[in-house]
């Protein structure tokens with residue numbers, strides 16, 4: 001026998017040195033699963049995209065004049081690096097995070113089916129529930145890592161290519177660079193919980209379908225359906241319960257005063273989705289027989305068909321349910337938000353144009369918001385707000401009344417984009433006193449209000 | 454696999470077998486005791502009321518033709534499937550009903566061993582060691598060397614042949630320093646030298662107190678290394694006993710016979726009650742009978758001036774017995 005062979009003994013084989021509970025710790029299994037995940041091409045590509053994608057996006061933005069105006073903070077990407085990071089966060093929220101969750105975790109279980117390795121891992125010392133826990137923890141930690149990577153990359157990219165100028169908040173206030181950085185970090189951190197909810201969904205798809213493609217695409221489709229449901233109905237309940245909208249709940253941080261309720265509700269909803277998904281997975285895995293050749297083809301198609309029917313029915317029910325609960329978007333709330341925001345931004349614009357505006361100046365504004373399509377509530381692109389602005393002037397009439405009309409695009413979560421025709425507020429870009437082109441803060445206004453305030 | 458597997462008793466001998474030394478000094482508990490195992494898929498009972506016991510150090514062959522339920526029985530023992538009925542005791546640990554068995558000390562594989570193709574053999578074993586409890590840190594190189602994969606340790610498993618995966622499967626089992634080894638068709642996919650290496654490995658493990666269950670659909674592959682056999686047919690145990698008992702009960706061999714006058718040989722066979730000449734699938738004559746009767750018959754042929762041109766053993770007594778037990782007509786099966 002070779003001397004190497006003589007070492008084939010187990011270090012902890014002596015009974016006295018054995019741990020109280022035999023077998024591996026969950027931490028060991030998590031390490032193994034992390035190693036498997038990070039050895040896969042899909043995970044490595046994902047890491048590359050998260051690390052370089054936002055950086056490249058920031059670089060490309062700096063090379064051209066266009067702005068992604070439809071996304072919150074989009075018009076500010078050339079004015080503050082923090083806006084770049086928040087725009088990336090906005091994109092990630094609509095499909096980026098679900099893609100990360102799907103590609104990372106969508107093959108965690110189905111990969112064992114594809115490689116036929118369930119029997120390999122389940123015939124070791126590890127208990128089945130510990131194998132499950134290790135897999136979940138590994139997927140979760142890598143998901144958090146990828147979100148952090150994207151956060152750092154987008155912020156570094158924004159600061160490097162645009163700079164650390166102050167940021168215009170979502171109530172028209174100027175946020176200092178330090179405060180902006182804090183809020184940007186908090187916003188990225190807030191997307192961790194909903195991302196984990198989508199990781200749980202990816203795991204569920206992976207385990208239930210035994211198919212890596214379904215595991216990767218499933219969460220993205222769910223996110224898409226949730227985004228569509230977000231466009232209809234004006235009730236609070238279903239919208240709040242859909243975890244997809246939790247990705248944008250950070251917006252309240254940038255309002256003045258900041259509001260945290262959506263963030264707390266969204267986090268709670270994320271936790272509930274995560275727990276629900278993981279519990280379903282645990283049950284499914286715990287009961288599963290690993291009997292080799294899977295169910296016959298016909299049975300699989302029947303099951304897939306049944307799933308589609310159930311999914312369609314669920315979406316129908318949810319769509320009907322979007323009306324349930326108190327209304328989210330009302331004329332009163334919209335007017336109460338746009339008016340002070342405009343009032344804060346007007347002096348900003350005037351000062352940039354070189355006009356002296358005394359501190360504390362307030363315009364008198366009479367707002368009127370309505371939907372062109374009729375009705376006075378609900379999210380949509382057909383809102384218009386007319387602000388009758390009373391500008392102080394010298395002469396017999398102390399005020400000159402000027403109407404300003406904004407086209408409003410209002411989302412179910414209370415965030416809106418207001419765009420004005422140039423007749424009153426001027427063009428999108430204007431020249432400041434130094435002759436530099438700057439963004440006209442009144443041309444596109446982003447704002448958010450509390451939907452239950 | 455050559456030298457590393459051969460000869461000397463395994464270092465695994467130093468691993469205390471939980472079953473080998475009961476604290477009360479009573480009889481050693483079985484390494485494996487399964488009683489009344491039933492597992493049905495839909496309407497078919499793949500395993501039907503099977504009892505199976507292995508003493509420490511025992512090497513038992515689990516025999517049966519394809520579809521007999523060998524793999525399903527092993528899956529039940531590993532907890533990969535939940536049996537519909539029955540109790541399982543592994544290394545003295547009684548499995549709690551409704552719970553998965555604790556596999557500490559139990560190693561092996563079912564069907565073809567599978568690994569992560571995107572990892573190297575070494576990385577695969579490192580990952581699997583973590584599933585065993587990372588602190589033990591077994592010497593992976595030694596195990597790989599022992600199954601003859603030392604030189605290919607850093608190749609990705611995606612490039613491995615079936616036989617190499619089979620060897621890696623054995624390495625993965627050895628990594629656990631098992632006290633109970635359950636191997637499903639371990640020699641399938643191996644060349645004759647590999648099969649011989651597995652046999653020697655099993656013998657050395659057994660000498661070190663490891664109980665080994667080997668499944669096979671061909672008794673020829675494992676017949677020589679087993680102390681005992683359990684024969685399954687259609688999910689049921691049709692025979693259970695020691696190798697010696699099997700030999701006692703299976704005295705008949707089959708030979709392929711060619712003579713200068715086949716007609717005369719057939720005629721003469723009818724006069725010898727203890728031998729029989731049948732037609733094999735290839736049209737050649739098959740002579741069956743106990744060794745002594747066959748000897749007498751050959752001498753008689755010579756006396757009748759019929760020369761024997763060919764007399765070749767095509768089926769050992771064990772094989773003939775195996776085929777009888779599993780209700781398959783022996784002569785229609787491929788020669789070993």
Ligand SMILES: Nc1ncnc2c1ncn2[C@@H]1O[C@H](COP(=O)(O)OP(=O)(O)O)[C@@H](O)[C@H]1O
Nearest residue numbers: 291292293494499518519520521522523524525
């Ligand atoms: N997953 C499964 N689904 C349905 N039937 C199965 C399944 N696995 C095995 N069987 C059936 O159970 C019987 C025993 O199979 P198996 O245990 O694989 O036999 P062996 O390993 O002895 O060849 C066969 O009839 C087989 O068709």
Ligand SMILES: [Mg+2]
Nearest residue numbers: 523524564637
């Ligand atoms: Mg089999």
